[in-house]
Amino acid sequence: MAKLDEIAELLTEEISEFEKSIARLEKVHDGMKNxxxxxDTAGIDALLKGYSNNQKKNIEEQQKLMQRILRKVEKSILLPSWAIKLSWGLLVCVLLVIGFSVYQVSRISKKEEAAYIKGRDSVMGHYGTFLEESTQAKELYQKWIEENGKK
Incomplete structure (x- = not known):
């Protein structure tokens, strides 16, 4: 029985401590109610609004860029590769013809000089042969040179 008395005494102590804890909790609860x-969510609201504004700006910029890209794509022309190769080939041919023409034009003065020398030599040879064959013409020519040489 002694043990039962001890257990009962411990139980009563525990119950009284429990009641005191409940009383304290009720006081705290009443204080919390009052x-x-x-x-204060103003800082968070401002942060979220700033983020939202940045997102809207980014989205608008992306939409503008996308519109420009779409316009450029719509205006672009797709050419077959053979047409591009043909165009490059024609361009190379035109450049070669122009280059050859410039080369030929730059050589004109040399060709003219060579033709002049050839013609002069031919004429001098022809007149030399003529004067050698015709003594009368040679005498007249020398007389003419002497008259012009004195003037």
Missing amino acids: LQLRP
Whole structure:
């Protein structure tokens, strides 16, 4: 029985401690009811609005870029590869013809000089042969040179 008395005594102590804890909890609970807490979310709201504005700006810029890209794609022309190769080939041929023409034009003065020398030599040879064959013409020519040489 002694043990039962001890257990009963411990139980009563525990119950009284439990009642005291409940009383304290009720006081704290009443104090919490009277306390009005209002969380301040202004900083978070401002941060979220700034982020939202940045996102809107980014989206608008991306849409503008996309519109420009789409316009450029719509205006672009797709050419077959053979047409491009043909165009390059024609361009190379035109450049070669122009280059050869410029080369030929630059050589004109040399050709003219060579033709002049050839013609002069031919004429001098022809007149030399003529004067050698015709003594009368040679005498007249020398007389003419002497008259012009004195003037």
